[in-house]
Amino acid sequence: MNVILAVKQYVSKMIEESGPGMKVLLMDADTTVFVSMVYAKSEILQKEVYLFEKIDSGASRESMKHLKCITFLRPTKENVALLANELKAPKYGLYYIYFSNVISKQDVKILAEADDQEVVREVQEFYGDYIAVNPHLFSLNISNCCQSLRWAQPMLSRTAQGLTALLLSVKKCPMIRYQNSSEMARELADNVKRIITNNAALFEFRRTDVAPVLLILDRRDDAVTPLLNQWTYEAMVHEVLGIENSKINLSKVPGISKDLKEVLLSAETDEFYSENMYQSFGEIGTNIKNLMDEFQKQSKNHTKVESIQDMKNFIENYPQFRKMSGTVSKHVTVVSELSRLVGLYNLLNVSETEQEIACQSDHSNQLQQIKVLMENDKVRPMDLLRLVMLYALRYEAHTNNDMVGLIDLLKRKGISEDKRAMVHAVLEYGGRKARGSDLFRSGDPVNITRRILQNLKGVENVYTQHQPLLASTLDQLIKGKLKEASYPYMGANQLKDRPQDVIVFIIGGCTYAESKLVHTLNRTTHGVKIILGGTTIHNFESFLSELSTAVKGQATKYPARTGRH
């Protein structure tokens, strides 16, 4: 069930089928991302793939008959038309054509009729139709799938296609469960079920004893997780710097060197990252220092490396180190930038308050803390906004709710009306009426025990108190205790045993915090493998955009002035 391996094996197979010789890889914008997530450039070069072309650049491409062309495309109408044109005047010697999803017989015919020069050798479907981020994590890179609290139709079909491709790529034919409170979840489950039924022949492979489970959830059930600042490496980088298809943009870092303006964070090619992506921020600093110490010891150099600044100097002085272990210099840069921003924006204080709002119940005290942070000029407006949004969700029904006062304060801090509207939007999107679960788990005894345990463990965990709702959902699912009323099956079949293979998909996007949770569950739960997917992978910023599209055109049930005060 490793999704990186699944896509990578597809790509390797394509390259292999084309045999020896110089190759060009012809792709569309989507498949380019699919491939780039699983293959490093240096690695694919070694497999004789030397050129990479986009199908829609046909006019500007030039004829090179001595190249074999591996074509990997999504089966859209436009792509079929572009490819047919390409085949009528082929630029390369031979074509090996692969579609990332089901293609119609009609489209095959269109292509066949264009191949007068007999250049096509293969036409197949290879279901690498999604972005494999980690072995257990995938995304479809669909932002704003929810419009006016309903599916945008093209995105529903794209999501259903992506999910069924995923199932085919890991050879799972699952029972489907969905979150009953979400109409979008039901619709998606229905679509997936229909595709499976209509392509029954494709789904006929050796079944496992215990059927896999596909669980479809809606982000609206837990709007809290994407609001929080994060402190594990991967999640934090995405929250503070933003990860896009494994790349982060460091061009805004003061004094950044040219080759570090955009860096790649890939657990597949970067060992340090794969070791540390789920470590907390503090531990990463230590690990980097250890690595440098090790190198120092061996290079018989005794410069003291105490601070991150020292590390930077150290690297500056060792060009060989810098070149050979570009990975390390990259991480030193990233980590030092993170720590600079943490200090600059007072993120520790902000995060502490966030965590308390999300996990503790002390209204007046927390309200006070938000107000104190409002006075602090170091705190970013976006962090104030997220605090107020959290507060709004948490104390939606509290008798002394002071949302109005807080929005007023936001206004005084110069936060635009668009942004202030997000406070209402988040209530509309993920407020009490929208939820099917007890998000804040007030009465959950497990939760209370956990809190006590956490309090015993001490200060460090102040910033990691919050567990995404997904934790308890998965826990129940694994134990076979997930209530059927809240998460019904699509179809007549029901799972009698505890599940072994689980695919969870979150409509509206998942987060790296949830990815870390799933990773930990996989490591600690014997015999269970979980894959997590989302329409996209959110940080606060992208979640705001998701929110504003989702509630667009909704008559708000939350008037700007409530008379409670």
Add this chain to the structure above:
Amino acid sequence: MASDATGIMEGFLCPVCLKDFGTVSQLQDHFEDVHSSEDKAVLQSLKGFFDKAKRRILGNKEFGFRESNTQNNENPSTTCFSGYDPTWWEYQELGVTQYHTDAFRAVRDARIDHFVVETNKLLIRLDKLLDPDAPREASKRKGIVTMFSDYLGFEKSIVPWVPDGAVPACLSCEESFSILRRKHHCRLCGGIMCNKCSEFLGLTYAQKLVNPAVSFEGESGFLKRSDSSTSLNSLMGLEAEGHMRICKGCRMLLERRDQMTEQRNIKPTLVLLYEKMRGCMRDANELIPEYLPMVDSLSIGEATYSWREAQALRNKLVRLYDAVDQLSKRILCLEIKPESPSALKQQQLQKAIRVSASYFMQENLIGLQALPSEDQYEELKTARRVEVQRKIAAERQAEMEAQQRERQSQDDTERSRPNGDKKLGHTRNDSHDSVGKGWKPVEEGSRVSKVADPMLQQMEIIRGYIKQAKEAQRWDEVEMLEHNLKDLKDEYYRQQTINFKS
């Protein structure tokens, strides 16, 4: 394919000091001179770092990487799981695929078959028309009109012409014929078209079409009337100059066929060089797994392989790497016609090939360990002999001491046992023992008779294992074995006690 963080290094950079070297051999020399001793540790650790990353990427598909420096492999923090979970990288079946190639071919081949039949018909006709014994064209017979009509008759005997009256308009442009727009016949299919729609097939080119052995140098095998003149003279002129009037459809079929044969038969220089380069890479990759165990064995002074053989193999490898280097450089520098439409891509391609060759060299050069020199090897051999003998002596000593201790805890009746030639029979690493002289493993049978209790026997075996594990510095194994030994001892004493009581 996102660009790697470390920039692509061109040429033969020394991975330590980043100096550029012209050839593989130069780099090798430099590497051995400058970095062989003092920087080995650094290099090892860096190499370990990257090897490990590589192993990760390659997953379980790759094998043969020797365990690198272990110091880097430990994750100092244990509070959290590393992002790398080996259980996710076990073998995984290729996902579902669906095959459309047959359906595709069925549709395409139906169309293509028609082309092929048509093209073959045309080629047969063309061949007949080009027959040297056929009546020649008018011009060659000094414009004798009767001969001209003879030739027409000959053409018509091979290709049935569509009767003039049957077609009111040009089949290609659909303009109706008149005095000004006269009718012309395609000499290959006999169809009728206007002059404007006529194509003129060059006769030399036509020769090449029917016989690929004929060479044809030129831009195009076809001529097109540029002016709209319909004067008989100019028209005759063109045909007289060795051209044959044909229609567009026939031209398309002939060209299609020509391109396909062309592609099969002609390899550009780039392709030739490239194939040679890949051949060298393949050969080198086949030799490496032969060479590496040789160096390993020779550099600890073993006599399993011949030093000379290893040296020869190494030279061969270096020559192959040199060839890859030279060929990829030639590919990089291949001249591209600047006006050629594919100049830019061609350049990109050549560069990419060179880069991939550089990657290949970098990866393999670091792995290509140096052999000890012949003198060094002799020293190593002697040192090893001494060391092995010392070890054997030490083992014997330890063995005797152990037996002494064992005896104290043993039943008195078991005491009479000759010592000296007593040695552990179970060695897992045979090569270590093959050098020592004057000693041979004790046979199983004789030993059993001496050590009656199978448990004691077992304990001895484990002690032997522990010794070997210690030599190999496999500490976790040592720990496990010692644990086993203790369990055995406990069990042994328990049994003894029971026996005593009963």
